[in-house]
Amino acid sequence: MRPLLVISLLSACAPVDPFTEPPPITNHVDDWRDEIIYQILVDRFANGDRNNDYNVTLNDNVLARYQGGDYQGVIDRADYLEALGVTAVWVSPIVVNVEEDAGISSYHGYWAQDFKNVNPHFGDIAVFRRMVDELHERDIKVILDIVTNHVGQLFYYDINRNGRPDTTIFGSGSQFDEGEFWQDPIEVISEWDPPYDPRGVQGWTSLGESGPAPIEWVYMPEINRIPPSPPEFHNDDWYNRRGRVTDWNVAEQVERGDFPGGLKDLDTTNPEVRDALIDVFQFWMTQTNIDGFRIDTVKHVDHAFWQQFGPAMRQHAADIGKEQFLMFGEIFDGDDQRIGSYTFDEELDSAFWFSQKFQVFDDIFKWGRSTDRVEALFASREVHYASRPHPGGLNISPQEALVTFIDNHDVERFLFDAPGGHEALKAALVFLLTEDGIPCIYYGTEQGFDGGNDPANREPLWWSDFSTEGELFRHTATLNRVRRSYPALTRGSLAFRWTSDRVDDQEDAHILAFEREHADGHALVVINTAGRGTAHTQYQGTAMSVSFEPGTVLAPAFPVGDERRFTVREQRRVRVEVGPYEGLVLVPEQELRPLID
Numbered sequence: 001m002r003p004l005l006v007i008s009l010l011s012a013c014a015p016v017d018p019f020t021e022p023p024p025i026t027n028h029v030d031d032w033r034d035e036i037i038y039q040i041l042v043d044r045f046a047n048g049d050r051n052n053d054y055n056v057t058l059n060d061n062v063l064a065r066y067q068g069g070d071y072q073g074v075i076d077r078a079d080y081l082e083a084l085g086v087t088a089v090w091v092s093p094i095v096v097n098v099e100e101d102a103g104i105s106s107y108h109g110y111w112a113q114d115f116k117n118v119n120p121h122f123g124d125i126a127v128f129r130r131m132v133d134e135l136h137e138r139d140i141k142v143i144l145d146i147v148t149n150h151v152g153q154l155f156y157y158d159i160n161r162n163g164r165p166d167t168t169i170f171g172s173g174s175q176f177d178e179g180e181f182w183q184d185p186i187e188v189i190s191e192w193d194p195p196y197d198p199r200g201v202q203g204w205t206s207l208g209e210s211g212p213a214p215i216e217w218v219y220m221p222e223i224n225r226i227p228p229s230p231p232e233f234h235n236d237d238w239y240n241r242r243g244r245v246t247d248w249n250v251a252e253q254v255e256r257g258d259f260p261g262g263l264k265d266l267d268t269t270n271p272e273v274r275d276a277l278i279d280v281f282q283f284w285m286t287q288t289n290i291d292g293f294r295i296d297t298v299k300h301v302d303h304a305f306w307q308q309f310g311p312a313m314r315q316h317a318a319d320i321g322k323e324q325f326l327m328f329g330e331i332f333d334g335d336d337q338r339i340g341s342y343t344f345d346e347e348l349d350s351a352f353w354f355s356q357k358f359q360v361f362d363d364i365f366k367w368g369r370s371t372d373r374v375e376a377l378f379a380s381r382e383v384h385y386a387s388r389p390h391p392g393g394l395n396i397s398p399q400e401a402l403v404t405f406i407d408n409h410d411v412e413r414f415l416f417d418a419p420g421g422h423e424a425l426k427a428a429l430v431f432l433l434t435e436d437g438i439p440c441i442y443y444g445t446e447q448g449f450d451g452g453n454d455p456a457n458r459e460p461l462w463w464s465d466f467s468t469e470g471e472l473f474r475h476t477a478t479l480n481r482v483r484r485s486y487p488a489l490t491r492g493s494l495a496f497r498w499t500s501d502r503v504d505d506q507e508d509a510h511i512l513a514f515e516r517e518h519a520d521g522h523a524l525v526v527i528n529t530a531g532r533g534t535a536h537t538q539y540q541g542t543a544m545s546v547s548f549e550p551g552t553v554l555a556p557a558f559p560v561g562d563e564r565r566f567t568v569r570e571q572r573r574v575r576v577e578v579g580p581y582e583g584l585v586l587v588p589e590q591e592l593r594p595l596i597d
Contacts, residue, residue, distance in 0.1 A: 046073030085480030111152030292326030340384030430583030
């Protein structure tokens with residue numbers, strides 16, 4: 001029996017094959033409110049392996065092509081992430097994509113062709129797993145971007161049945177006859193991307209319609225435009241085949257139309273499609289030991305799908321021993337109620353708070369509108385988002401777990417058009433990193449990147465030389481450490497103490513003040529959201545009311561080392577003065593503490 005025992009022990013101690021064997025499942029999250037997410041477009045973060053630099057265009061003016069970033073680059077620059085003080089990274093999609101379309105590359109990852117293999121531009125499964133392990137060693141969690149709504153442009157609608165994808169132009173723009181002009185609208189119909197038809201895209205010629213247009217899968221291996229994988233996705237009936245969304249106010253189109261650009265919409269009402277997608281993303285959870293999913297194009301998929309997907313993912317996480325697995329969704333919409341609708345009925349744990357991005361970070365910090373808008377939005381959150389944790393999911397409710405952000409890869413950067421420039425951004429960062437929820441920083445924000453809309457907002461981070469000395473980097477890194485050092489700023493309740501409807505020269509115009517309270521501490525945040533001049537938490541002789549006891553001396557935890565002090569007076573009132581675009585995080589003087597490294 002002894003030789004058998006030796007063999008068994010040797011087998012148990014054999015190293016895991018990083019290419020074929022799933023990694024051990026480990027847990028790294030106690031409460032997601034403690035985390036600070038950093039969004040990475042892998043192709044734009046760092047180039048660590050020149051061996052996968054094929055079809056790369058190294059030209060600073062050509063941002064619609066692959067630039068060379070990869071998973072090894074993330075590993076190599078993990079010190080940068082630690083220096084910034086972030087605790088989680090959201091990485092762009094992992095799956096194999098159509099290589100390019102109309103001269104634009106799939107560097108972003110949203111044009112899936114093979115759902116169960118790794119895009120070779122970024123490395124292989126072994127280096128991805130190594131990246132996850134390396135980041136976990138540094139207590140940095142990993143969130144993977146996923147897409148359930150569509151595949152890349154893998155087929156066309158053969159509207160005229162000639163066996164090739166055509167583009168047809170109708171109309172001349174205008175006509176002249178008998179001394180009068182009239183409009184003859186120009187219409188362009190591409191068989192790759194025809195407009196929405198609720199019946200399904202129809203075939204037609206000059207003689208009229210000919211019934212539903214057949215779809216033709218293409219085989220263009222030179223750009224990886226070939227039928228999808230796994231092979232079950234190569235099925236006409238798995239797609240809605242209704243053409244491109246043309247009216248974003250029509251729910252049917254939004255959920256069943258192709259995403260503009262020819263991205264073919266999966267029929268997620270089909271039980272076979274649902275099961276296949278659930279299998280795909282359970283596979284990636286098992287194969288990578290990641291800590292969460294960021295989910296793309298959520299509002300383009302029916303609620304019934306999410307009501308099945310959410311519980312299935314939570315159950316799989318429990319089955320493999322992964323705790324606190326986060327699922328947050330992109331509902332690219334300004335309608336707060338619509339965003340929140342995806343957090344009920346066991347759907348998503350959280351969502352990007354797009355309504356806050358538009359109503360607070362844009363309207364207030366960028367364009368100088370009144371701060372009372374913040375309080376109104378927070379009040380609506382109590383109604384629009386689920387107030388209880390989902391069974392088997394996080395231990396906090398979606399209301400508590402909203403992902404907050406200033407900008408991301410789908411909108412122009414804050415600095416692109418902010419009149420207040422870096423100072424306005426610094427004030428916005430104070431709010432982002434002291435409010436409740438889970439803050440998310442878009443890569444390059446800390447370097448002052450200022451690109452406009454896609455692809456200009458997807459600059460390579462190496463343009464900055466990964467400097468840790470810039471003012472914005474140091475400002476962001478310090479705020480990250482302040483947030484992590486004071487539990488009140490992560491898990492504390494939030495109560496507004498001063499907002500104003502004034503935007504002119506009154507002393508409290510543009511003031512935003514709120515308290516965060518926790519059993520382990522108490523903080524008061526005061527921000528001047530505008531650049532006009534000094535503002536005060538006082539109006540017509542009445543100072544701000546707070547919950548601190550009279551006589552409490554409040555000292556700045558941020559800016560670090562600031563020697564100003566503010567004493568709470570009778571009736572628990574305090575007058576705080578803040579300069580243009582200045583933000584203060586105040587705590588009782590005796591509660592000042594060293595910052596977490």
